[in-house]
Every structure is written in C-alpha cells, then in structure tokens.
Amino acid sequence: xxxxxxxxxxxxxxxxxxxxxxxxxxxxxxxxxxxxxxxxxxxxxxxxxxxxxxxxxxxxxxxxxxxxxxxxxxxxxxxxxxxxxxxxxxxxxxxxxxxxxxxxxxxxxxxxxxxxxxxxxxxxxxxxxxxxxxxxxxxxxxxxxxxxxxxxxxxxxxxxxxxxxxxxxxxxxxxxxxxxxxxxxxxxxxxxxxxxxxxxxxxxxxxxxxxxxxxxxxxxxxxxxxxxxxxxxxxxxxxxxxxxxxxxxxxxxxxxxxxxxxxxxxxxxxxxxxxxxxxxxxxxxxxxxxxxxxxxxxxxxxxxxxxxxxxxxxxxxxxxxxxxxxxxxxxxxxxxxxxxxxxxxxxxxxxxxxxxxxxxxxxxxxxxxxxxxxxxxxxxxxxxxxxxxxxxxxxxxxxxxxxxxxxxxxxxxxxxxxxxxxx
Amino acid sequence: xxxxxxxxxxxxxxxxxxxxxxxxxxxxxxxxxxxxxxxxxxxxxxxxxxxxxxxxxxxxxxxxxxxxxxxxxxxxxxxxxxxxxxxxxxxxxxxxxxxxxxxxxxxxxxxxxxxxxxxxxxxxxxxxxxxxxxxxxxxxxxxxxxxxxxxxxxxxxxxxxxxxxxxxxxxxxxxxxxxxxxxxxxxxxxxxxxxxxxxxxxxxxxxxxxxxxxxxxxxxxxxxxxxxxxxxxxxxxxxxxxxxxxxxxxxxxxxxxxx
Numbered sequence: 001x002x003x004x005x006x007x008x009x010x011x012x013x014x015x016x017x018x019x020x021x022x023x024x025x026x027x028x029x030x031x032x033x034x035x036x037x038x039x040x041x042x043x044x045x046x047x048x049x050x051x052x053x054x055x056x057x058x059x060x061x062x063x064x065x066x067x068x069x070x071x072x073x074x075x076x077x078x079x080x081x082x083x084x085x086x087x088x089x090x091x092x093x094x095x096x097x098x099x100x101x102x103x104x105x106x107x108x109x110x111x112x113x114x115x116x117x118x119x120x121x122x123x124x125x126x127x128x129x130x131x132x133x134x135x136x137x138x139x140x141x142x143x144x145x146x147x148x149x150x151x152x153x154x155x156x157x158x159x160x161x162x163x164x165x166x167x168x169x170x171x172x173x174x175x176x177x178x179x180x181x182x183x184x185x186x187x188x189x190x191x192x193x194x195x196x197x198x199x200x201x202x203x204x205x206x207x208x209x210x211x212x213x214x215x216x217x218x219x220x221x222x223x224x225x226x227x228x229x230x231x232x233x234x235x236x237x238x239x240x241x242x243x244x245x246x247x248x249x250x251x252x253x254x255x256x257x258x259x260x261x262x263x264x265x266x267x268x269x270x271x272x273x274x275x276x277x278x279x280x281x282x283x284x285x286x287x288x289x290x291x292x293x294x295x296x297x298x299x300x301x302x303x304x305x306x307x308x309x310x311x312x313x314x315x316x317x318x319x320x321x322x323x324x325x326x327x328x329x330x331x332x333x334x335x336x337x338x339x340x341x342x343x344x345x346x347x348x349x350x351x352x353x354x355x356x357x358x359x360x361x362x363x364x365x366x367x368x369x370x371x372x373x374x375x376x377x378x379x380x381x382x383x384x385x386x387x388x389x390x391x392x393x394x395x396x397x398x399x400x401x402x403x404x405x406x407x408x409x410x411x412x413x414x415x416x417x418x419x420x421x422x423x
Numbered sequence: 424x425x426x427x428x429x430x431x432x433x434x435x436x437x438x439x440x441x442x443x444x445x446x447x448x449x450x451x452x453x454x455x456x457x458x459x460x461x462x463x464x465x466x467x468x469x470x471x472x473x474x475x476x477x478x479x480x481x482x483x484x485x486x487x488x489x490x491x492x493x494x495x496x497x498x499x500x501x502x503x504x505x506x507x508x509x510x511x512x513x514x515x516x517x518x519x520x521x522x523x524x525x526x527x528x529x530x531x532x533x534x535x536x537x538x539x540x541x542x543x544x545x546x547x548x549x550x551x552x553x554x555x556x557x558x559x560x561x562x563x564x565x566x567x568x569x570x571x572x573x574x575x576x577x578x579x580x581x582x583x584x585x586x587x588x589x590x591x592x593x594x595x596x597x598x599x600x601x602x603x604x605x606x607x608x609x610x611x612x613x614x615x616x617x618x619x620x621x622x623x624x625x626x627x628x629x630x631x632x633x634x635x636x637x638x639x640x641x642x643x644x645x646x647x648x649x650x651x652x653x654x655x656x657x658x659x660x661x662x663x664x665x666x667x668x669x670x671x672x673x674x675x676x677x678x679x680x681x682x
Contacts (some may be wrong), residue, residue: 016519018475018545019569020593075498140489162485163471172481173472183573282520285548294493295524296471 007196086380114146191234206240235313442492448620455665505538
C-alpha cells in the first residue's frame with residue numbers, strides 16, 4: 001500500500017508546521033502506525049463502513065453510456081452511494097475510530113464543497129463530539145445545502161472571509177484552531193494533504209475504495225481494468241481508487257483536475273500539469289502549489305468547490321513526477337456536459353466534482369476499443385449541486401418555484417443580518 | 424545577537440509587517456519603536472497563508488501583500504534600519520515558502536549582508552533547519568527556535584542544540600494574540616527550559632500589557648509584544664502605538680525613552 005519514507009513521497013510531503021503542532025501530529029502518527037497493519041483494526045473499520053455507510057459500494061456497468069461514447073466499456077465505482085453522498089465519509093469514519101482511541105472530545109475540520117464538513121458533522125453527532133467546521137465564505141454560498149445540514153446536525157459552521165474565501169483559507173483557519181486546541185481536539189483533515197501523517201493516513205482509509213474495486217473488477221470484468229480515472233482536488237478519492245494499482249504498471253491511472261474557465265492565472269485549479277503548480281512548502285507540507293514568483297499562494301477557480309484548491313496531495317505530485325499518474329483536466333463546461341451525459345444515459349446524478357472525472361474518462365474511453373475497460377470513480381452524488389446546476393441549465397419552472405418557496409419561508413430579515421444562520 | 428543589557432533588564436521586542444500599513448510607513452514606525460525603547464524588532468515578510476498567526480497579524484499580512492510587501496522589500500528595509508539603528512537587533516520573520524522560493528542559502532547570505540541578526544521561521548522544523556547550520560554560523564545569523572509548553576524532552580534537547588542567539592518561548596498553546604498567565608506553572612516551564620539551554624529566553628504569544636512585562640522582568644531576558652503592537656498600529660496609527668510601547672518599555676524596567 002501507500003507508504004511514505006519518513007513522511008516523504010519522493011521529494012514531496014513532510015511536516016512543516018509550527019512547533020506547537022508537532023506533538024499532536026506525533027501522537028496521531030504513533031497511533032496510526034500502531035494500527036494500520038493490524039488486520040483487526042481494518043476489519044473494525046470495514047464493519048463500521050458497512051453498517052453505517054452501506055459499503056461495499058457497487059461497481060456499475062454503463063452499457064448505454066459506453067455505446068454512446070463509442071469506445072471502451074465504462075464502469076462506475078459508486079462512491080456517490082455512501083451515506084452523506086460522497087467518499088469523504090470513508091476517511092471521516094476511520095478518523096472517528098482514532099478520535100475514540102485518543103479520547104478527544106471535540107473535532108474540527110475544513111471543508112470545500114461541504115461534503116467533508118457534512119461527513120464530519122455526521123460522525124460527531126454519532127460519537128457525541130463537539131464539532132466545528134471551517135468553510136470559505138464563498139464556498140458557503142455555493143454549497144448552502146450542506147451548510148444547512150451541518151448546522152442541523154449540531155455542528156458550528158464558521159465562515160472564513162479572508163483571502164479567496166475558499167478551501168485554502170478554511171484550512172489555514174482549522175490549523176489555527178488546532179494550534180490552540182489540540183489537547184482535547186482532533187483535526188479531521190479531509191484530504192490526502194497537509195503535514196505528515198495526514199496524506200498517508202487519509203489515503204489509507206480511502207484505499208477501501210480501491211480494495212473493493214480490485215475484487216469487484218476481478219469478478220465482474222474478469223481482470224484488472226485498463227484505466228482508472230478520478231477527479232483530483234486534494235486527491236483523496238483518486239488515491240483511494242488508485243491505491244491497489246499503483247504498483248501494477250499495466251493499469252493506467254488518470255487524475256482529472258479542474259480546468260475552470262481557462263488556463264489564465266486564477267481561472268483554474270490545475271497543479272499537476274506542465275507550467276501550472278510549482279514546488280512549494282505551505283499549509284504544513286511540500287507539494288506542487290499554484291503560486292507566484294514570490295512564493296505567495298495563488299487563487300484558483302472551479303465550478304466544483306471540492307476541486308478548488310491551490311495544492312495537491314504530495315502522493316499524487318510524486319506519482320505525476322514519476323510518470324505513474326497521467327494528469328488530465330476538464331473545464332467547467334466540459335464537466336457540465338459530462339454531468340448531463342451521465343444523467344441522461346444512466347439515470348445517475350453525479351457531483352460536479354465527479355463530473356470532471358467523467359469528462360476525462362469519457363475522453364479516454366473514446367480513444368479505446370470495446371474490449372477495453374475504464375473505471376471512473378464517481379466520488380459523489382449531485383444533490384448538493386442542485387442550485388449550481390439549475391443556474392448552469394436555467395429553467396423557468398425552477399425559478400418560479402424558488403420565488404414561491406421564498407414566500408412560504410418565515411421572514412428573519414427584520415431580526416438583523418444573518419439571523420437565519422444562527423444554528 | 425542580543426543587544427547589550429543589564430542583568431535584570433527585560434528587553435522589549437516588537438514587530439513590523441513589511442508593507443503594513445504601507446511600505447512607506449514602515450520606516451517611521453520602526454523609528455518610533457526604537458525611540459520608545461524597543462531593543463529588538465522582527466521584520467515580518469507577509470505571506471498569503473500565515474497559519475501560525477492570529478487574526479491581527481493575518482490581516483496585516485493580507486494588507487501588506489496588497490501593498491507590495493515581500494522578501495526583497497524586507498531585505499531593503501532591513502538594510503536601511505540596521506544602519507540607522509545599530510543598537511537595535513533586527514530579525515527577519517517569515518513563513519518558509521517565500522524564502523524557499525527565493526532560495527534559502529541565498530536568502531541567508533542576503534539577510535546577513537543587510538544587517539539582520541536572526542531569523543524566525545515558524546514552519547521550519549528543527550530537522551529541516553539542521554543542514555543549514557554551518558552556513559548560518561559562518562554568517563553569524565542566528566536561527567531563533569521556538570519551544571512550547573508541550574514540546575517533549577527529547578525534542579527540547581534537539582531544538583536547544585540547533586538554537587542560536589536566544590530561544591523563543593511560546594508561553595501558551597495557540598496562535599498569536601491571546602491571553603496568557605504568569606503563574607507557578609510558567610515558572611516550572613522556564614526552569615525546565617533552562618535545563619536544556621543557556622541561551623537568553625524570549626517570551627512571546629500573549630504578552631500584552633505593562634503588567635505582563637512587570638511580571639516577566641527578572642524571569643526571562645526578552646518579552647515580545649508583537650500582535651498587540653500591530654493591533655494598536657492598525658487602530659491608533661503608528662505614532663500612538665509607539666507611545667503605548669514606550670509605556671510598556673518603561674514597565675519592562677528602567678528603560679527611559681531615548682528620543
């Protein structure tokens with residue numbers, strides 16, 4: 001499986017944090033290292049994932065879609081069918097087991113699209129933990145449905161209004177909180193980024209995707225797939241799906257990043273391709289960051305909040321540098337087209353994040369023959385994107401409904417700004 | 424690295440964020456701090472993602488970046504102020520990435536040339552610093568290492584071995600700019616640190632009032648009043664902030680204002 005060399009993956013990774021956080025990270029690392037090779041621990045995790053999140057998620061063949069694309073057979077690994085609607089819950093359930101062993105009473109997390117925040121709020125409610133979620137103020141606007149549910153679940157959602165008001169700033173704020181609170185608080189980092197041991201730890205829990213996929217492919221396809229395709233924000237769903245195949249060179253691994261509006265600075269979130277991300281050390285780890293020549297981290301854009309991040313997993317940066325990972329990207333528009341294609345051909349509503357993987361996967365499948373097999377990791381479902389999708393595909397019915405619904409909602413505007421936000 | 428001091432004297436260290444409130448305002452603000460009796464000044468290079476700073480310094484960083492603050496501007500300012508105030512020690516404070524992009528060795532050489540006495544890099548852990556020690560020693564540039572109340576003994580040992588000039592004592596767990604108390608637990612903490620290092624101790628994180636300074640006098644060598652000063656600078660302007668600092672320097676002990 002995925003193993004670092006003392007926290008490093010090639011020249012990436014490491015632990016570059018203020019000294020105050022070192023003991024908490026060392027405690028977490030000791031615990032994780034003592035458990036990760038213990039088959040009983042993995043079984044405990046698997047059982048929890050099965051009983052609480054419905055795992056294993058299926059591997060779904062897409063006959064009509066494959067015909068329409070006209071190339072390889074397309075299969076979907078259905079992470080959208082997890083409880084909470086995305087792969088994020090895998091990592092969170094795993095970290096919940098660690099929190100219980102450490103005896104901490106509070107959890108904090110950063111979130112982009114809100115899926116990780118939602119999963120964390122769910123875990124906190126189930127384990128009876130205090131929960132605070134940091135979320136960029138702009139991401140809150142883009143994913144208010146998730147914010148609504150996090151608050152109903154009892155989590156405190158803190159809007160982060162500094163900088164670009166997205167995932168990067170939410171992570172800064174969560175690190176700040178943790179520096180002051182680690183004695184009774186665990187930071188549930190949501191992706192395979194950040195200081196060691198987080199990249200390795202998150203990849204370990206997410207590898208449940210790939211471990212299932214490997215078995216399912218052998219029994220359903222009869223062999224390994226030719227290509228595995230996943231979207232790459234921080235990189236956790238991609239690493240989860242890729243994990244068992246990394247050392248099997250005959251399986252092509254494609255990571256699809258957010259091409260946004262254009263290749264102009266600040267208009268995309270591509271970090272793994274030539275001329276985009278560059279070596280940097282920030283947010284506790286070394287990876288490819290979008291940054292300027294002074295080392296200030298750059299701005300990013302994607303229609304999918306969950307892909308809108310300035311850095312990338314050090315594990316993926318290393319795989320890309322070694323040529324093991326094929327980086328690809330899909331623009332906002334391509335993702336929306338792929339979104340609709342899947343909807344209409346297979347009756348599955350994908351998340352906008354996962355729609356990037358679809359766009360890349362469809363493109364690759366079209367170049368392949370019908371005897372070949374492409375697995376696309378469908379990291380999440382699209383219910384959360386209802387407002388964004390409605391804006392991308394405007395329809396008078398929906399707008400009229402919103403007007404009527406607004407009239408039915410109680411009016412808090414006279415009670416001061418944001419009265420409705422108070423949980 | 425430390426300016427000369429009397430045995431019981433508590434030196435006051437303060438702060439400038441390069442580009443805050445503006446690049447032009449840095450020089451007069453530093454003059455004001457020196458006149459107030461501040462003996463050590465951190466010149467902070469602004470960074471887009473200052474994870475170890477509280478809201479005051481994080482905000483100052485964002486403003487400073489918009490105003491064009493960066494590594495080059497910090498080095499130019501260091502050269503200017505270290506010539507102008509040879510009796511004051513200037514330290515460069517920065518997160519790792521801007522320095523890493525500039526080139527660490529090149530930065531060390533240029534900083535020493537600009538008259539900088541020490542470096543504070545909060546996200547550079549001791550393991551990553553150690554390979555640079557020979558060059559830093561040659562340049563007489565002190566890496567100021569941080570220790571915290573939760574740093575385990577074997578790490579204290581390693582950090583003390585790499586530390587030069589003084590050790591930056593984080594007085595509480597957390598980020599800059601919150602409250603701290605100076606109780607028996609603090610004394611135990613200081614006593615514990617003194618088993619590992621003979622270097623002067625600088626206390627930071629939560630030093631905010633004249634009372635704090637009176638409490639610290641005789642217990643440690645340096646008190647860092649950083650985010651409190653930047654808070655005043657933001658709210659009251661640099662001149663009024665310097666007046667407040669003069670009161671603090673007086674409380675720190677016997678340091679009458681020089682201008």
